[in-house]
Amino acid sequence: MARNSSLTLLLTGLLASATGLGTAGTGCGDSGFNLTGGGNEGGSPSSNGGAGGGEGGTFVDNGAELFAALEPDLVAACGACHEPGGIGDAPFIAPPDRYQSILSWPGIVVKNPDESLFVTYAVMSGGHSGTNLDAPNIDLADRVREWLDAEAAAISDPIEEEEPHVDPITPILGFNAIYLTPLGDDLEGIAITFSAELLTENSIKLNNLQIHTTSATGVHIVHPVFAVYPKGKDGSADPVDSFAGLDERYGENTSSDLGVGLVILTNWEPEAKLGIGFELIEPYSDASGEGGGGGGGGGPGGGCNALAEFEANAKPQFDQRCFSCHGGGNGQATAAVDMSDLDTNPDAACVQIRNRVNLDTPAQSQIFITTDPGGNAAHPFKFGGNAGQFNTFRDAVTTWIEAE
Structure with missing residues (x-):
């Protein structure tokens, strides 16, 4: 499957929607909220119409x-473009464990198969x-479906719908x-x-666990709970x-x-999914003067230290x-890392970008991990598989990070 500009735009949206949250409300005052849903104990098969084949199904x-x-x-059919380093910028069948890779790629394995990218996009229409997948010389569509x-x-129904949660x-x-x-929209x-790193068959570590806010808004979070x-x-x-x-x-x-930037879940199972629920999550502004969860630092006046x-x-x-x-061409991308002032106010853009770099270990910066053509991070641009262009980008940006 070759790279296409429409796919780039589509995947950008899916990074939000495929890993999105299922409720529109952002507040809840009941501290006894239930994150796991259903009434079955011990992880028994669901009987609520979700995973388990429906009511009474096996x-x-x-x-x-x-x-x-x-x-x-x-x-x-797809490997030439969609393995790491491929021109498709979407390595959803990355080895060595291609099954794990395709399960975790946004927009492919979803609760409603009619909405899968394999059904809506990777077809002749x-x-x-x-x-x-439905090309006459390929004819994979029925088997894929x-x-x-x-x-x-196999996908369980979401956690309690009335609570803010990540599907x-x-x-x-x-x-x-x-x-x-x-x-x-205010978030x-x-x-x-x-x-994410598997420690054992039944434990997974989520490390470098961080919250990234935007130039427009902060966030107030109370009692997040991860669920397996x-x-x-x-x-x-x-x-x-x-x-x-x-x-x-x-x-x-x-x-x-x-919190401490780390959680280890000892209730993990192979090929499981991960969800997050919140007792409360809502927009927040420093202008209210109510504390905060730490900041990105910076030079005088909050700007970059090494603007030159x-x-x-x-x-x-x-x-x-x-x-x-x-810079404004994609709303989700601009909100996440706003570069719209890159030409008119470079200091403001610099501060935004600095929130996604690692000053101690520049090579581990998110701006490199997500765009590396040889990596498996879900980002819609990976230099079209061109490692040379990526290396040039990384080396030039690293010069600034090291000065910063």
Whole structure:
């Protein structure tokens, strides 16, 4: 499947919607909220019409089996563009575990298979310019749909609908970004990011767990709870309720740890999904003068420390590679990292971008992890698979980060 500008725009939106939140309300005053939904104990098969095959049905997990049979043909059709380093900028079948990769890529395995990118986009009527799944010489559409149906049957219903929550996602083993925009337009661009690592078959570590606010708004978060959703079972909340006492306000234009920046979930199961619920989440502004959750720092007046190096080294790269989306061309991208002032007020743009860099270890900056053509992070631009262009970008921007 070849790279296409329509796919780039579509995936940008899906990074919000596929990892989005299921409720429009942002506040709740009941501290006894239930994050796992359903009435079954011990992760038994759901009987609420979600995973488990419906009322009284018996869940059969054959998704992995169907994908294993499909995998060689899917790789042959899509691998040239959609493995790491491919020109498609969407490595959804990255080895070594292609099944894990495709489960975790936004927009492919979804609760309603009719909304999967494989059904809406990678077909002859979908505007996709590469190899289409229903092309006469490929004819994978029916087999792909059978597999998507099986995976959809394994997705549990969301946690309690009246509580603000993130719909369950399959975490990427590596960098993840979950945007809170679907909770309300006033939270557009605010993100929770973390790096996921399996410790054992039944434990997963979420490290570098951070909140990123925008120049327009901060966020007030009370008692976030992570929940695990095994295939075909109801969810179960973090057994130790790691953030039970958290009540933090994060000011505008900051990047801060969520709590201690780490949680280990010991109720994990292979191929499970991950959800997040909140007792309360709402917009916040430093202008209210009510504390805060830490800030991004900066130079005098909140600006960058090394503006000259930014303008000489980093700004030309961001102008060429990032401005078309982050400069106002894409609302979600602009809200997340606003580069609209790159030419008129470089200091303001510099502060925005600095919230996504690692001053201690520049190579671990989010702006590099997400755009690396050889990586598996879900970002709609990865230099079209051109490692040389990425290296030039990284080296120039690193010069500024090291000066900063």
